[in-house]
Amino acid sequence: MDTLFELPAESPAPVADGPAELLEDLNPAQREAVTHAGGPLLVVAGAGSGKTRVLTRRIAYLLAARRVHPGEIMAITFTNKAAAEMRERVAALVGRRANAMWVSTFHSMCVRILRREAKTLEMSSNFSIYDSDDTKRLITLVARDLDIDPKRYAARTLAVHISNLKNELVDPERAAADAGNDLERRVAEVYGEYQRRLTQANAMDFDDLIMRTVEMLQAFPDVAEYYRRRFRHVLVDEYQDTNHAQYTLVRELAGTEPSESGIAPAELVVVGDADQSIYAFRGATIRNIEEFERDFPNARTVLLEQNYRSTQTILSAANAVIARNPNRRAKRLWTDSGDGAKIVGYVSDNDHDEAAFIAGEIDALAEKGEAEYSDIAVFYRTNNQSRVFEEIFIRLGLPYKVVGGVRFYERREVRDMVAYLRVLANPEDTVSLRRILNVPKRGIGDRAEAVVATHAERERISFAAALRDAVEGRVPLLNPRSAKAITGFVALLDELGEVVASGAEVHDVLEAVLDRTGYRVELEESDDPQDASRVENLTELVTVAREFAEFTAEVLSDENAELVAEEEGTPAPGSLPAFLERVSLVADADSIPSPDGGDEGDGGAGVVTLMTVHTAKGLEYPVVFCTGWEDGVFPHMRALGDPAELAEERRLAYVAITRARQRLYVSRALVRSAWGQPQSNPASRFLDEVPAELVDWRRLEPSGSGFGSSGGGTPRAATTWGRRGGGGFSSPGGGASGTSPFGKGWKDTVALKLDVGDRVSHDKYGLGTVVSCDGTGPRATATIDFGAAGKVRLMLIGSVPMVKL
Ligand SMILES: Nc1ncnc2c1ncn2[C@@H]1O[C@H](COP(=O)(O)OP(=O)(O)OP(=O)(O)O)[C@@H](O)[C@H]1O
Numbered sequence: 001m002d003t004l005f006e007l008p009a010e011s012p013a014p015v016a017d018g019p020a021e022l023l024e025d026l027n028p029a030q031r032e033a034v035t036h037a038g039g040p041l042l043v044v045a046g047a048g049s050g051k052t053r054v055l056t057r058r059i060a061y062l063l064a065a066r067r068v069h070p071g072e073i074m075a076i077t078f079t080n081k082a083a084a085e086m087r088e089r090v091a092a093l094v095g096r097r098a099n100a101m102w103v104s105t106f107h108s109m110c111v112r113i114l115r116r117e118a119k120t121l122e123m124s125s126n127f128s129i130y131d132s133d134d135t136k137r138l139i140t141l142v143a144r145d146l147d148i149d150p151k152r153y154a155a156r157t158l159a160v161h162i163s164n165l166k167n168e169l170v171d172p173e174r175a176a177a178d179a180g181n182d183l184e185r186r187v188a189e190v191y192g193e194y195q196r197r198l199t200q201a202n203a204m205d206f207d208d209l210i211m212r213t214v215e216m217l218q219a220f221p222d223v224a225e226y227y228r229r230r231f232r233h234v235l236v237d238e239y240q241d242t243n244h245a246q247y248t249l250v251r252e253l254a255g256t257e258p259s260e261s262g263i264a265p266a267e268l269v270v271v272g273d274a275d276q277s278i279y280a281f282r283g284a285t286i287r288n289i290e291e292f293e294r295d296f297p298n299a300r301t302v303l304l305e306q307n308y309r310s311t312q313t314i315l316s317a318a319n320a321v322i323a324r325n326p327n328r329r330a331k332r333l334w335t336d337s338g339d340g341a342k343i344v345g346y347v348s349d350n351d352h353d354e355a356a357f358i359a360g361e362i363d364a365l366a367e368k369g370e371a372e373y374s375d376i377a378v379f380y381r382t383n384n385q386s387r388v389f390e391e392i393f394i395r396l397g398l399p400y401k402v403v404g405g406v407r408f409y410e411r412r413e414v415r416d417m418v419a420y421l422r423v424l425a426n427p428e429d430t431v432s433l434r435r436i437l438n439v440p441k442r443g444i445g446d447r448a449e450a451v452v453a454t455h456a457e458r459e460r461i462s463f464a465a466a467l468r469d470a471v472e473g474r475v476p477l478l479n480p481r482s483a484k485a486i487t488g489f490v491a492l493l494d495e496l497g498e499v500v501a502s503g504a505e506v507h508d509v510l511e512a513v514l515d516r517t518g519y520r521v522e523l524e525e526s527d528d529p530q531d532a533s534r535v536e537n538l539t540e541l542v543t544v545a546r547e548f549a550e551f552t553a554e555v556l557s558d559e560n561a562e563l564v565a566e567e568e569g570t571p572a573p574g575s576l577p578a579f580l581e582r583v584s585l586v587a588d589a590d591s592i593p594s595p596d597g598g599d600e601g602d603g604g605a606g607v608v609t610l611m612t613v614h615t616a617k618g619l620e621y622p623v624v625f626c627t628g629w630e631d632g633v634f635p636h637m638r639a640l641g642d643p644a645e646l647a648e649e650r651r652l653a654y655v656a657i658t659r660a661r662q663r664l665y666v667s668r669a670l671v672r673s674a675w676g677q678p679q680s681n682p683a684s685r686f687l688d689e690v691p692a693e694l695v696d697w698r699r700l701e702p703s704g705s706g707f708g709s710s711g712g713g714t715p716r717a718a719t720t721w722g723r724r725g726g727g728g729f730s731s732p733g734g735g736a737s738g739t740s741p742f743g744k745g746w747k748d749t750v751a752l753k754l755d756v757g758d759r760v761s762h763d764k765y766g767l768g769t770v771v772s773c774d775g776t777g778p779r780a781t782a783t784i785d786f787g788a789a790g791k792v793r794l795m796l797i798g799s800v801p802m803v804k805l
């Protein structure tokens, strides 16, 4: 780590056969790393300094200049996306020969090795891979069988401990021997039994993939020898995020000294940035970077200091934020690409406004030709934050893709609840009915379902009618226990039907479904952390429904009722069918261009990418929106009282900022409803850490500044909307009136000037297009098509919670 190469002023002479062009556009330090031969090499450098470029270029160089066969190369990346990207980059350089290389994540590499070597491990090569869900389930069963009190030791806790042990390559025997307290003894006990059952089931969990590979390479020198002989070049990207097991795997593969039969260690090159270590919760440790030279004899270190990705403004912001972390080695990172645009800051009233502002900016950038959709990424801290963006983007017709994480309305629990609502709205909806028949489990098995379905077919009645027949004992072959369960289910639906008939609002119906079906309790009592996030998603769905009810109430209030044009064929405002229509529109994934459509074949503009910051590691975009910069969101609530976690969040912020090439936006919402009840969060401390002179804040002060012309009797515009951020308010008059940043009352006055065809974003209705305008002055109204929310006629006087996009 201490070695900084003194590089010759002149670039190293290109090797035979003219790979000079492979070195041409590299700086001397990069060139050194690309051409380096022999001992292990560590490249440490800040974001955007070309670490990944060095790896891909090195591969090309190995092939072109050093006559290495592609099959001798093993490159490891952190995500499958990164692997695909690297393979692509190498293929662009060397064509189809890229195929013989192994470019993959640690996990896929291990699966590949383990399937090949299954015999050695006395397993069959078609072993299953258990995901975290399966893992939690199995651990729950094991713990139950071992009489472990789930209140004392939750399956989740046991799973985390077992995973940690595996990441440290500790087997059950050693865990048992080392156990120093009751928890550790219990964990060791469960661990042993869990492993036994995995083997019995011919299965491995994610951590096993790494651990078993390491064990195998250590236990079978001839197998290790085979891979050593085969892979003469091992390259690892994002080395700062390796854990102990992965580090050991790299060591076993590459070797540190000649093997028994005299094969020299492979050439090892690892690249990383301690400031971008964001997987400590999975056991990643920057020790692996810091101790590289001790771990690998004869290792050398190259530092890269020039950033080629971002403008100076973006880099300065990133440097200022990460500089606050304690115990880090300061790095010099510079760019000669100029200051570029200022960072745009935006404070929104709420998360809808934040998304609408971003949608407006994206539209403007695309319209002005400053960026294509595929140049743009929107980042958030946790997956559930994608929902508001998805809704708004779909309504506006902005093509986007969500990377990682399941789209909100595609999540199982959300689909289950929507299925309940559909059945309540339309009992003949057989698909939805059958989906919820035994969800949550109520003893109506597949066989019973089949019997009822057969009866329905034979009698030519609906499935719902057949269920009622079952209640009355008119379905032959149905066993009494199933009939009883069906009776309970039908009674439950009737009960819920009464809730709907009583005129309850959609969110209350939803709450009733969650409670009376036992769906929520089941998730809450589960030990599976996935179930905890399911509860969060359901809370989010209730929020959607509540907002829907609120805006409907506002629309239907006396003073506005006459302004609402009821459209033929559209469901009554606020009704369950209206809500379902809105949800289906959002869930309609068909209208979204395929993410793989790439830049070609979809009109050339591609799609906007939405993802969490974790997913964004290693990527870059000309335009980046960092959203939800609020204390409690980013940094995450969990990190607020914990310096180590806060440092990790700050590294995450550093990763987020450094993805941007030309333009960076940071935004926060004063009120966020993502967690059920609206919450007001203070600004993220990371925002304060960005030097003020780098940021152009676009937000109208609560009153006064910059609006309206003088004269006339109409009070002046006073809104909470951005002054320039997709702004659109203009005031025909002057006067004086102000609202608080939170004020949304209709009493305050403002006039919004609209023309047919204008796009607007309404706080409650979402995005819409103006279809007609009537009247002038205080009598001005516009009819706006809000898609699923219907066509609405609105007065343009009053503090209309709407902006022109
Ligand atoms: N010598 C160079 N000349 C021109 N462009 C370069 C050079 N080196 C790297 N780049 C460009 O700079 C950008 C960042 O490079 P790269 O992604 O390799 O950085 P990185 O260090 O891996 O970043 P991260 O830490 O985010 O993973 C890329 O667009 C790359 O093509």
Ligand SMILES: [Mg+2]
Pocket: 051, 052, 053, 237, 618
């Ligand atoms: Mg990289």
